[in-house]
Amino acid sequence: MTATATTSLQAPRRKRRLSAGWALLWLNVLSTFVFLYAPIVVMSIFSFNASRQMQVWMGFTLDWYARMVHDERVRVAAENSLVIALVSTLVSTVIGTLTAMALERTRFRVKRLYEGAMYLPIIVPEIVMAIALLVFFNLSFSWLDRLFGLQLNFGLGTITIAHIAFSFPFVAVVVRARLADFDRTLEQAAQDLGANDWQTFRYVTLPLLMPGIIAGALLAFTLSIDDFVITFFNAGVGSTTLPLEIYGRVRRGITPDVNALSTVMLLASIVLVLGSLAFQRRRAT
Amino acid sequence: MGGFAPLDRPIDVELIDVTKVFDSGVVAVDRVTLQIQQGEFFSLLGPSGCGKTTTLRMIAGFEHPTAGEVRIEGRPMGHTPPFRRNVNTVFQNYALFPHMTVFENVAFGLRMKRVPRDEISRRVREALQLVRLSGFEERYPRQLSGGQQQRVALARALVNRPRVLLLDEPLGALDLKLRKEMQLELKHLQMTVGITFIYVTHDQEEALTMSDRIAVMNAGRVLQVGTPIEIYERPTSRFVADFIGETNFLSGRVDDVERDTATVLVAGNRPVRVRIDEPLSVGSEVTVAVRPEKVQIVPLEAPGADGLLRGRVEEVIYIGTDTFYVVRIDETTTVRVRSQNDRNRLDGGQLLPIGTAVALSWAPDAARVLLD
Ligand SMILES: Nc1ncnc2c1ncn2[C@@H]1O[C@H](COP(=O)(O)OP(=O)(O)OP(=O)(O)O)[C@@H](O)[C@H]1O
Ligand SMILES: [Mg+2]
Numbered sequence: 001m002t003a004t005a006t007t008s009l010q011a012p013r014r015k016r017r018l019s020a021g022w023a024l025l026w027l028n029v030l031s032t033f034v035f036l037y038a039p040i041v042v043m044s045i046f047s048f049n050a051s052r053q054m055q056v057w058m059g060f061t062l063d064w065y066a067r068m069v070h071d072e073r074v075r076v077a078a079e080n081s082l083v084i085a086l087v088s089t090l091v092s093t094v095i096g097t098l099t100a101m102a103l104e105r106t107r108f109r110v111k112r113l114y115e116g117a118m119y120l121p122i123i124v125p126e127i128v129m130a131i132a133l134l135v136f137f138n139l140s141f142s143w144l145d146r147l148f149g150l151q152l153n154f155g156l157g158t159i160t161i162a163h164i165a166f167s168f169p170f171v172a173v174v175v176r177a178r179l180a181d182f183d184r185t186l187e188q189a190a191q192d193l194g195a196n197d198w199q200t201f202r203y204v205t206l207p208l209l210m211p212g213i214i215a216g217a218l219l220a221f222t223l224s225i226d227d228f229v230i231t232f233f234n235a236g237v238g239s240t241t242l243p244l245e246i247y248g249r250v251r252r253g254i255t256p257d258v259n260a261l262s263t264v265m266l267l268a269s270i271v272l273v274l275g276s277l278a279f280q281r282r283r284a285t
Numbered sequence: 286m287g288g289f290a291p292l293d294r295p296i297d298v299e300l301i302d303v304t305k306v307f308d309s310g311v312v313a314v315d316r317v318t319l320q321i322q323q324g325e326f327f328s329l330l331g332p333s334g335c336g337k338t339t340t341l342r343m344i345a346g347f348e349h350p351t352a353g354e355v356r357i358e359g360r361p362m363g364h365t366p367p368f369r370r371n372v373n374t375v376f377q378n379y380a381l382f383p384h385m386t387v388f389e390n391v392a393f394g395l396r397m398k399r400v401p402r403d404e405i406s407r408r409v410r411e412a413l414q415l416v417r418l419s420g421f422e423e424r425y426p427r428q429l430s431g432g433q434q435q436r437v438a439l440a441r442a443l444v445n446r447p448r449v450l451l452l453d454e455p456l457g458a459l460d461l462k463l464r465k466e467m468q469l470e471l472k473h474l475q476m477t478v479g480i481t482f483i484y485v486t487h488d489q490e491e492a493l494t495m496s497d498r499i500a501v502m503n504a505g506r507v508l509q510v511g512t513p514i515e516i517y518e519r520p521t522s523r524f525v526a527d528f529i530g531e532t533n534f535l536s537g538r539v540d541d542v543e544r545d546t547a548t549v550l551v552a553g554n555r556p557v558r559v560r561i562d563e564p565l566s567v568g569s570e571v572t573v574a575v576r577p578e579k580v581q582i583v584p585l586e587a588p589g590a591d592g593l594l595r596g597r598v599e600e601v602i603y604i605g606t607d608t609f610y611v612v613r614i615d616e617t618t619t620v621r622v623r624s625q626n627d628r629n630r631l632d633g634g635q636l637l638p639i640g641t642a643v644a645l646s647w648a649p650d651a652a653r654v655l656l657d
Contacts, residue, residue: 009537188347189380191367193394193445203393
């Protein structure tokens with residue numbers, strides 16, 4: 001009897017508290033959709049709009065996608081973006097992995113300092129990094145010119161170096177997380193079975209780190225493909241990337257071809273990020 | 286088990302005055318000298334933290350002695366890295382490679398030594414057969430039970446035909462029943478392959494069951510080395526007597542020495558006679574150690590009852606095959622007695638009730654005199 005009395009007393013109160021919580025939760029979900037996803041959805045939808053105007057829907061078409069595929073400038077920009085992304089990903093993955101190993105496995109005098117300095121690109125505003133790199137390249141070029149007569153200019157090279165500089169710390173962070181819970185007796189077991197240092201790394205450490213390394217690489221690739229600010233400041237003639245190309249077009253008015261290009265980039269980024277997350281979660285098999 | 290190892294076999298592993306001090310200042314191993322013979326099943330036995338693993342890791346080459354020398358097959362090891370030593374280790378947590386199949390795990394050592402492919406597959410199959418795991422080649426370690434993983438670890442080490450196999454509490458993670466099975470299996474395996482085993486354990490029963498010889502360690506030092514019988518029957522220190530099996534300790538003073546027998550006054554000046562190995566001086570303070578199962582207990586009222594000590598039964602603990610009696614000698618002294626129950630009677634023979642006045646006695650060479 002008493003038991004039923006208490007439950008019947010408590011039940012409505014819990015329900016009311018729950019419903020208040022639910023309301024807030026729904027508000028949160030709703031605003032997320034409105035402010036975050038609605039613009040993206042609208043953009044994607046209008047990439048199929050048969051009108052040049054953004055304001056009115058004139059029917060479905062794939063024209064803008066077809067045009068994009070045949071657009072010479074888009075093709076060049078896409079090529080540039082891919083080359084930069086591939087090269088910078090490759091290099092930053094190697095450097096990032098080695099950095100993670102060094103930070104996790106060795107003790108050296110300025111380790112703390114190095115650690116802080118390395119994570120700087122993750123924290124500082126991108127615009128600061130962009131200007132800093134711009135100044136750095138300018139100075140280097142003038143010195144190289146003065147000392148060796150080397151005539152260097154902004155272009156794919158500078159963008160690639162800039163991308164490596166800001167993306168390898170991200171790789172290092174991801175790989176380091178994987179290294180932190182690495183069972184070192186596995187490496188000792190390999191040594192015990194006759195593997196030298198290189199063989200131990202090649203057959204035991206590297207395969208077990210691979211999911212982390214791939215996740216880091218995918219992250220670096222995404223960062224590079226998407227980057228605007230740093231690329232903008234360190235680009236030169238003929239080194240337009242996709243984000244720069246989109247920016248250039250938007251300045252002349254938002255058109256469905258920009259929407260189409262952005263939609264494609266969005267899809268590519270989503271796939272890459274999901275891939276990266278999947279690899280980060282993957283346990284050693 | 287625990288046969289005697291003949292003393293004329295070549296020495297496989299030798300530790301000479303080996304000390305290991307860690308950066309933190311911990312003296313993990315303290316002036317340890319050991320000689321381990323070829324084909325021997327040698328155990329390092331001691332409580333947690335006494336330096337067993339550290340000793341093993343110095344033989345494997347994962348740690349280097351702060352002082353002293355490790356020799357394998359007579360050669361000083363210095364800083365020889367693990368992969369250049371003819372020893373293999375079975376790790377406490379097995380350390381199987383999770384990204385490799387059972388076959389690849391076992392083949393690893395041979396692949397590193399660039400053994401031809403068909404020889405690898407033959408030897409891996411042999412090794413898996415030896416540990417009764419044929420048919421498990423394609424499984425991954427996480428698809429195996431603890432006992433099976435343990436056997437993969439063994440096969441992975443044995444397939445290299447090392448001179449010496451180092452095992453760090455290899456059965457520690459298994460449940461009691463599987464543990465007992467694996468003890469016999471390991472011992473059998475060792476006799477089959479004839480490889481020297483250096484076996485770390487903190488389980489005294491395990492060490493007694495499997496070993497040819499045992500080194501008992503405490504706080505980084507080796508206290509006694511000997512066959513299981515020597516260690517059990519003739520412990521040289523209070524620690525060893527206490528750590529291995531159960532022992533009554535009676536402190537007393539030497540009253541008389543005549544050739545190989547001493548008379549020691551214990552528990553309020555009662556004389557007990559003890560066989561001694563080394564000369565003792567009259568008047569020195571010593572401890573008499575005697576195992577519970579070596580003590581005979583008879584009721585005082587029995588005809589011709591005589592004994593070294595007299596007391597009263599204070600506790601009776603029946604454990605099936607035997608009965609433990611706790612006998613109070615005086616305010617400060619009790620003696621535990623383990624007495625076998627009468628096999629021929631269903632009531633286990635007559636248990637002595639609590640309060641019975643009893644006489645305790647033992648043969649002179651059943652007790653030991655310990656100086657510390
Ligand atoms: N790498 C290390 N650095 C500092 N101290 C250590 C290190 N390894 C072991 N020790 C210390 O050395 C002592 C001996 O450790 P060891 O691992 O050899 O003990 P053990 O006999 O194997 O114990 P257990 O039965 O618990 O495995 C311990 O006090 C331990 O804390
Ligand atoms: Mg240990």
